[in-house]
Amino acid sequence: MTDSAVESAKRAAAQRAVRDHFDPSSTHVGIGSGTTIVYVVEAIKSASTNPNILFVPTGYQSRQLVINAGLTPISFDTLPDGVMLDVAFDGADEVDADLNCIKGGGACLFQEKLVAERARKFVCVADYRKRQDRLLTNWPTIPIEVAPLAQRKVVAALKLLGSPSPSLRTTLLEKSGPLKTDQDFFIVDAPFEPLLTAKDVEAGKGKGDGTDGTWEVNAISKAIKGLTGVLEVGIFAGQNGVDAQKSQAQDKTLSAVTGGQKPIAVYFGMADGSVKVRTAEGEE
Numbered sequence: 182m183t184d185s186a187v188e189s190a191k192r193a194a195a196q197r198a199v200r201d202h203f204d205p206s207s208t209h210v211g212i213g214s215g216t217t218i219v220y221v222v223e224a225i226k227s228a229s230t231n232p233n234i235l236f237v238p239t240g241y242q243s244r245q246l247v248i249n250a251g252l253t254p255i256s257f258d259t260l261p262d263g264v265m266l267d268v269a270f271d272g273a274d275e276v277d278a279d280l281n282c283i284k285g286g287g288a289c290l291f292q293e294k295l296v297a298e299r300a301r302k303f304v305c306v307a308d309y310r311k312r313q314d315r316l317l318t319n320w321p322t323i324p325i326e327v328a329p330l331a332q333r334k335v336v337a338a339l340k341l342l343g344s345p346s347p348s349l350r351t352t353l354l355e356k357s358g359p360l361k362t363d364q365d366f367f368i369v370d371a372p373f374e375p376l377l378t379a380k381d382v383e384a385g386k387g388k389g390d391g392t393d394g395t396w397e398v399n400a401i402s403k404a405i406k407g408l409t410g411v412l413e414v415g416i417f418a419g420q421n422g423v424d425a426q427k428s429q430a431q432d433k434t435l436s437a438v439t440g441g442q443k444p445i446a447v448y449f450g451m452a453d454g455s456v457k458v459r460t461a462e463g464e465e
C-alpha cells in the first residue's frame with residue numbers, strides 16, 4: 182500500500198467524521214494531535230467559517246495547526262468551570278473491538294486525555310492499520326508519560342508488571358537524548374502481550390490481572406497509572422462521554438464536568454477508499 186493510499190484513507194475518514202459529528206453552531210471543539218487530525222481541521226475549515234468557535238488544542242503541534250487554519254485556539258485551562266467541549270476529534274495509534282484506544286505515538290497523550298475527558302463526544306479518526314480486535318496487535322507498545330526523575334524506577338516497575346523491555350523514547354532529530362513532552366516529561370514505551378478486552382476476560386480467555394501473564398485493558402492502565410512518577414498512560418478506556426454524563430446525572434458525588442476517555446465512534450479510512458465506523462453498537 183502506498184503512502185498516498187494511507188493519506189487518502191485518513192482524509193476520507195476525517196471528512197466523514199466531521200460530517201457526522203461537527204456542528205457549525207458549536208462553541209467549543211477539541212483538536213487532537215498527529216498526522217490524521219490535519220485532515221479533520223481541513224474538513225472543519227471547509228464546513229464552517231463561524232469565527233465564534235473556540236478550538237482547544239492538545240499540544241504545540243495541534244495549536245499551530247489551529248492557528249495556521251485561521252481558527253481560534255484557547256488553552257484548556259481557560260475553559261470556565263462547567264463548560265464542556267461539544268466534541269473533540271483526535272487520531273489513535275490502535276483501536277480494539279470495544280473502542281479502547283492506544284494513543285501517545287506523538288507524545289501528546291496527557292493533553293489529549295484532558296481534552297477527550299472534557300468533551301461530550303470524543304471521536305477518533307484513523308486509517309485501516311489502526312483497526313484491530315485487541316490493543317498491542319500491530320502497535321507495539323503502551324506510551325507512558327513519566328517524570329524524568331522517576332524514569333528508571335518506573336521502567337523497573339513496568340518490568341515487574343510483565344513488560345519485557347520498556348524503553349525511554351529518544352529523539353532522532355538534531356538533539357540526541359530523551360524526547361521531552363510539552364510538559365517537559367519523558368515518554369517510556371512499554372511492550373506487553375496483546376491486551377484482553379473485558380469481554381475476553383468474561384469469556385475465560387485469561388484472568389487479565391497480570392497473574393497469568395494476561396492483562397485486560399483497564400487493569401493494566403490502572404496498574405501503570407498507580408506507579409508514582411507516571412503522569413499519564415496512553416490507554417483511553419473506561420466509559421465514553423455520553424455514558425459518563427449519564428452516570429454523573431444519577432450520582433452527583435461523581436466529579437463534575439468529566440466526559441469519558443473512550444471514543445463514542447472511531448472512523449477508519451480503509452485501503453479501498455471506504456470508511457468503516459465502529460461504535461458501541463458494532464461496525465458499519
Ligand SMILES: O=C(CO)[C@H](O)[C@H](O)COP(=O)(O)O
Nearest residue numbers: 215216217272285286287289
Ligand atoms: O496520540 C497521538 C499523539 O500523541 C496521535 O493521535 C496518534 O499517535 C495518531 O497519530 P497519527 O494520526 O499521526 O497516526
